[in-house]
Amino acid sequence: MKKLMIAASLVLSSSLAQAALNVVACEPEWAALTQELAGDKARIYSATTALQDVHHIQARPSLIAAVRNADLLACTGAELEIGWLPVLQRQSGNAKVQTGQPGYFEAAAYVRKLEIPTRLDRADGDVHAAGNPHIQTDPRNIALVADALAKRLAQIDPPNAAYYTARQADFAARWKTAMARWEKDAAPLRGTPIAVQHKAFPYLEDWLGLKQVATLEPKPGVEPSSAYLAEVLTRLQQTPAKLIIRAAYNDARSSDWLAERAKIPVVVLPFTVGGNAQAKDLFALFDDTIARLLKATK
Amino acid sequence: MFIRKTLALAVLGLSFTPLAAQAADNADLQQIRKDIEQLRQSYEARIRELEARLAQTDSKAAAAQQSAASTAEKLATTPATPPNLPSANAFNPEISLVLSGTYANLSKDPGSWKMSNFVPSGDEIGPGKRSFSLGESELGLRSNIDQYFYGQATLAISGENEIGVEEAFVQTTALPKGLQAKAGRFFSGIGYMNSQHAHTWDFVDAPLANQAFLGGQYSQDGAQLKWVAPLSTFLELGMDVGAGERFPGNTRNKNGAGSTALFAHTGGDIGTSQSWQVGASWLRAAPRERSYDTTDLAGSEVSNSFSGRSQLYVIDGVWKWAPNGNAERINLKLQGEYFRRRETGELAYDTAAQNLSDSYRSAQAGWYMQSVFQFMPRWRVGARFDQLDSGTVDYASNGDFLANTGYKPKRSSLMLDWSPSEFSRIRLQYAKDQAREGVKDDQFFLQYQMSLGAHGAHSY
Numbered sequence: 207m208k209k210l211m212i213a214a215s216l217v218l219s220s221s222l223a224q225a226a227l228n229v230v231a232c233e234p235e236w237a238a239l240t241q242e243l244a245g246d247k248a249r250i251y252s253a254t255t256a257l258q259d260v261h262h263i264q265a266r267p268s269l270i271a272a273v274r275n276a277d278l279l280a281c282t283g284a285e286l287e288i289g290w291l292p293v294l295q296r297q298s299g300n301a302k303v304q305t306g307q308p309g310y311f312e313a314a315a316y317v318r319k320l321e322i323p324t325r326l327d328r329a330d331g332d333v334h335a336a337g338n339p340h341i342q343t344d345p346r347n348i349a350l351v352a353d354a355l356a357k358r359l360a361q362i363d364p365p366n367a368a369y370y371t372a373r374q375a376d377f378a379a380r381w382k383t384a385m386a387r388w389e390k391d392a393a394p395l396r397g398t399p400i401a402v403q404h405k406a407f408p409y410l411e412d413w414l415g416l417k418q419v420a421t422l423e424p425k426p427g428v429e430p431s432s433a434y435l436a437e438v439l440t441r442l443q444q445t446p447a448k449l450i451i452r453a454a455y456n457d458a459r460s461s462d463w464l465a466e467r468a469k470i471p472v473v474v475l476p477f478t479v480g481g482n483a484q485a486k487d488l489f490a491l492f493d494d495t496i497a498r499l500l501k502a503t504k
Numbered sequence: 505m506f507i508r509k510t511l512a513l514a515v516l517g518l519s520f521t522p523l524a525a526q527a528a529d530n531a532d533l534q535q536i537r538k539d540i541e542q543l544r545q546s547y548e549a550r551i552r553e554l555e556a557r558l559a560q561t562d563s564k565a566a567a568a569q570q571s572a573a574s575t576a577e578k579l580a581t582t583p584a585t586p587p588n589l590p591s592a593n594a595f596n597p598e599i600s601l602v603l604s605g606t607y608a609n610l611s612k613d614p615g616s617w618k619m620s621n622f623v624p625s626g627d628e629i630g631p632g633k634r635s636f637s638l639g640e641s642e643l644g645l646r647s648n649i650d651q652y653f654y655g656q657a658t659l660a661i662s663g664e665n666e667i668g669v670e671e672a673f674v675q676t677t678a679l680p681k682g683l684q685a686k687a688g689r690f691f692s693g694i695g696y697m698n699s700q701h702a703h704t705w706d707f708v709d710a711p712l713a714n715q716a717f718l719g720g721q722y723s724q725d726g727a728q729l730k731w732v733a734p735l736s737t738f739l740e741l742g743m744d745v746g747a748g749e750r751f752p753g754n755t756r757n758k759n760g761a762g763s764t765a766l767f768a769h770t771g772g773d774i775g776t777s778q779s780w781q782v783g784a785s786w787l788r789a790a791p792r793e794r795s796y797d798t799t800d801l802a803g804s805e806v807s808n809s810f811s812g813r814s815q816l817y818v819i820d821g822v823w824k825w826a827p828n829g830n831a832e833r834i835n836l837k838l839q840g841e842y843f844r845r846r847e848t849g850e851l852a853y854d855t856a857a858q859n860l861s862d863s864y865r866s867a868q869a870g871w872y873m874q875s876v877f878q879f880m881p882r883w884r885v886g887a888r889f890d891q892l893d894s895g896t897v898d899y900a901s902n903g904d905f906l907a908n909t910g911y912k913p914k915r916s917s918l919m920l921d922w923s924p925s926e927f928s929r930i931r932l933q934y935a936k937d938q939a940r941e942g943v944k945d946d947q948f949f950l951q952y953q954m955s956l957g958a959h960g961a962h963s964y
Contacts, residue, residue, distance in 0.1 A: 255776060257828040262926075264824065264831065265964050266779045267738035267771025274682050274732045289926075293961040296654065296675070297740075299682040299732045306651060328927060328956075428925060429881045457833050457881075 227363050230272050230303075232281035232291065233260055235342040236313060236355075238479040238488045240280055242377045243356045247366050251276075253294075256481035257455050260286055261332065261427060265293035273298040276309070278362055280355065283312030284319060286339035308362050314339055316354040317347040320408045331425025342478055344409035345385050345492055352377055384489055392496045398503055401442060401470075403452035403461050406477065410495070419445045422452075422460050430460050442468045449502045453477035473502045597647030597655075598958035602703045604639035605952055608632055612945040619716050619913045620941040621894035622868065623810070624796045626719035626751040631709065631937065631947050638663035639951070642670065642703060644960065652678045658701065670701075671723065682732040686744075692722045693730065693742045693767045694785035695841050696820035704962055706837070706876045708933045708949045712890035712915055713870035717816055717843045719751035722787070724763065738781070740769045752814040752845070753789035763789040771964075776829045781964060785818040795855060800905045807856050808906070810864060812849010818842070822964075833881055840873040853902045862902050868895040882923050890915040892939075913939040928954045 227248040231237035237252035244250075251272045254260050260282075263269075273279065273294045281287055295304055302309035319337030326335055341347045356374030360367035396415035403422045411418050420441055424434045442464075450472045452461045458472075465472040475495050476485035484494040608614075610631055617630040640663070646656035657672040673688030691699040697714060698721055710720045726746025733739040748762025749755045756762055765788070771781030795809040819842045826835035844867070851864035874888035890913075897908035915938060921931035930952050937945040 255829065257776075258830045259832050262831060263829075264779065265961065266773065266824075267769070267781045267964060268773040268779065270732065270740075270964075271736060271738035271772070274738075275734055275736070289959070289961050291961070293963050296677070297732070297963065299679065299684040299730065301678040301680060304651075304677050305648070328925075332926070455830055455832075 227277045227359070227366075228275050229278045229280060230276040232279070232287050233342070234479040235348070235488065235491070236280040236282070236351075238491075239348065239352055239355060240278075240359075242488065243352060243370055243373050244359055244366075245369075245373060247363070247369060248278075248359075256476060256478045256485070259455050261289060263287070263290045265290045265297070269294050270297050273303060274300050276300060276303050278309050278311060278358070279303040280311045280313070282314050282339050282341065284314035284336040284339035284341075285334045286314070308358065311355060311358050313347075313351040313355070314341055316350050317341050317344075320412060321405065331423070332427030338405065338408050340406045340477075341409055343407055343475075343495075344413040345381065345388065346413060347409060348488060349378065349381055349385070352381070380489075384492070388492050388496050391500065395496075395499055395503060398449070398499075399445070399447045401438070401447040401450045401464070401468075403450070403456045406453050407451060407475075410475075414496075414499075416499075419447050422450070422464060429457075432463075435460055435464055439464060439467050442470075446470075449473050449499075451475055454481035471502045473498050475499075595647075597645045598960070600642075600644040600646075600958045600960055601956040602642040602644070602701075603952075603954045603956065604641070604703065605637065606632065606639055606708065607636050607950040608634055609948040610634050610945060611947070612940075612943055616943075617937075617939065617945075619712060619892060619939045620911045621897070621908050622716045622892060622913070624798070625716055628720035629710075629715040631935075631945075639953075640670075640702065642701065644958075646958075646960065648677065649674065652676060682734060684730045684732075686728040686730070687726070689723055689725045690728065690744075692724050692744050692746075692765050692787065693728065694718075694722065694765050694787050694816075695767075695818040695843075696781070696783060696822055696839060697841065698722055700963065703953050703955065706874065706884075706886050707888055707917055707919055708931065708951050709935075711841070711872035711874070711888065712892055712913060712939060713841065713843045713872050716868075716870055716892055716913075717752070717845050722750060724765070725749065726761065726763070738769070738771045742767050748789045748791075751794075752787075752791060752816065752847075754791045754794040756790070756792040758792070763787065777827055778823065778825050779829075779964075780821070780823045782821040783819070785816075785820070787816040787818070789814045791849075793852075798906070800854070801907055802905070806854040806905075809852045809855050810847065810849060811852075812847060812864065814845065814847045817844045831878070833878075835878045836875070837877075838873075838875045840871065842869070842871040844869045851899065851902055853899075853905050860902060860905075862900040864897075864899060864902070866895065866897040866908075868897070869893040876919075884919075884921050884923075886917075886919045886921075888915075888917040888919075890917075909941060911941040913941075915939060927956070927959060928952070 227244065229240050229248045229250045231240060231250060231252045233254055234252045234256050237250050240248055240250050253269050253272065254263055281291060304310060314336065322337035323333050323335065326333065352374060356370045359370040392414050397417055399417045399419045401420040401422065402418055405421055405426050410416065420438050422430050422438060424430055447470060449470055450461045450465050452472065452474055454474055454477050461472045475498060476482045476491055479485055479487060479491050482494065485491040608631065614631050614634060618624065640660040643659045643661065649655045654675045654677050658670040660668045660670040662668065669689055671690050673686050673690040675686045676684055679685060693699055698718060714720060724744050724746030726744055728742060728744035730740060730742035744765045745761040746763050753763050765785060767783060767785035769781055769783035773779045790813055792811050793809045795807055797805060797807050800806050822839040824835065824837045847866045849864055850861055852859055852861040854860065870892035872888060872890045874886060876884055876886035878884045892913040894908055894910055894912055899906045915935055917933060917935040919931055919933040921929055923929045933949040935947040937947050
């Protein structure tokens with residue numbers, strides 16, 4: 207019993223006695239971005255991994271515990287996490303990270319969203335009223351979010367405000383250089399017709415000028431049946447695509463089936479940080495994304 | 505360019521208005537100002553609209569021209585402006601509606617359904633009606649009330665055209681230190697399944713144990729306090745108190761809390777693929793003249809009533825598995841709960857006629873174990889086993905009329921469900937129900953459950 211008490215108090219003190227800011231990121235890209243901006247001033251926990259579908263996450267006990275201790279919740283918003291985040295906010299009993307508080311940060315609020323539906327009907331599948339939430343595939347969005355996130359970090363942790371501002375300035379400069387490099391490297395991709403598994407890449411398409419000619423999912427979030435895939439195949443014979451793109455978390459079957467018959471390659475993009483061994487941070491994420499696209503179009 | 509020129513003229517006009525004002529009277533002046541303001545607003549709106557259209561077409565343009573690409577970048581790096589929300593309706597709470605219906609084929613008359621050796625636990629138990637029946641239509645409304653409170657109401661409209669308040673509570677969102685308080689009517693935090701809405705259950709009906717000990721689902725009219733510990737492992741402690749008017753309690757004309765519940769839950773992950781939660785709970789109710797109908801040893805229909813103390817202990821556990829934590833393709837869920845109830849007090853036999861009162865003491869238990877496996881997207885299979893243990897019941901001198909036969913009610917269920925989308929589900933279930941001593945009831949159910957409107961997030 208005594209041992210148990212000591213163990214319990216150790217766990218308690220280790221989780222209480224740290225001065226660093228506790229940040230829970232809903233997605234790995236915001237965990238990585240917080241890492242860039244906050245360095246060792248923050249303890250960062252990513253609620254999801256690149257191999258999970260962030261639309262469908264269980265509000266697991268471990269996540270409630272993480273949100274309970276968070277000073278900042280850095281999420282995408284735009285209803286991406288609507289199936290689980292409200293439960294975490296409500297069950298964690300953490301007043302700091304409720305919607306409307308400075309401790310709740312929504313990245314999608316700071317970028318121009320694409321694919322805002324002109325009508326809302328569940329018959330159209332899993333549509334997001336606020337627009338497509340997969341904003342992290344365009345580095346210009348990352349730059350905008352970085353600026354907002356740095357300001358938010360400074361707001362909730364004023365003693366380190368100057369530190370965050372300085373790191374943001376440094377990050378912004380490095381990001382700008384990297385973006386120029388990516389855009390130069392990716393210039394040959396402009397106009398490339400592509401097919402995508404899920405409508406997860408409109409921002410990437412917008413940035414690189416890729417032309418999406420087909421979607422494997424009949425409706426967003428709905429797994430394609432074999433009959434529907436056959437239809438997509440017919441369509442691809444009329445309007446050929448050069449490659450099929452899917453995210454690391456997507457199941458391989460549909461895209462592999464189609465790729466084999468349409469005789470085009472499948473490109474598995476990391477989609478976010480950690481989506482493959484190369485995409486270790488935000489810079490590597492885009493390095494790898496562009497490298498893979500270029501390789502497939504050669 | 506036409507627009508810019510017109511706008512320039514409008515601005516020019518605006519700057520000349522003081523001259524015109526000398527000649528015109530005040531009313532005219534205001535009219536002119538208003539007109540110009542309207543003109544300005546309309547042109548600004550048109551410019552905005554054109555810019556938005558430009559934004560939509562810019563990706564095509566970008567493909568053709570490098571200069572257009574730079575425009576696209578300029579637009580993409582412009583922060584979004586908040587949308588113009590139309591009216592006060594934007595503050596309406598989230599509304600959701602769950603529709604469900606069942607076709608039941610029961611080999612035995614559901615009118616005779618009971619759990620042998622267990623005190624009947626209210627109206628919400630049993631397999632329901634034969635043939636087609638409309639299930640409960642659950643209308644849910646929820647919203648933040650202000651920066652301090654969240655509110656939620658779930659109204660259940662039964663197939664018999666009755667509206668019941670399933671839940672209606674307010675909950676704090678701004679208490680410090682992981683504390684949360686709730687007041688109103690809400691499902692008690694005891695056990696695992698009790699606090700979940702019926703439409704999130706994996707089977708058509710509640711486990712026998714939940715039916716025997718909680719009347720299906722136990723809700724409090726009262727208040728709840730919950731605390732989540734500041735640990736890296738999830739630990740939640742909670743207490744709810746209430747009037748205790750529902751089984752195992754009953755309506756009693758007394759001050760104070762008629763029912764108290766304590767519960768604790770802890771849980772975590774094992775790697776990225778597995779997660780778990782276990783809990784222990786205690787529920788105390790103090791029924792006064794809780795009456796029930798039964799058949800005595802002589803075979804006559806009698807009404808008895810119980811006054812005393814009812815205590816229930818619950819242990820619950822759930823374990824979930826999905827490869828890499830991605831439940832999209834396949835996933836597995838295993839859950840079980842064990843209940844043990846002790847009741848001590850007075851039992852009055854045949855309250856309508858003889859009304860013989862003597863001491864009463866019972867210790868009974870029950871458990872269920874179920875597993876649901878999603879073997880491919882949209883499709884799941886599940887199996888559940890229910891077992892009740894009639895334990896010991898001491899009727900004292902009323903043992904001349906009433907007896908516990910020792911029979912242990914049980915049931916085995918299998919289900920298969922198909923979810924065309926995350927908002928719809930169609931379920932087929934078979935149960936071999938042996939809740940009644942000496943009776944085997946083959947039960948087939950075909951059920952649909954659909955959810956419309958805002959889809960609230962589900963808890964673990």
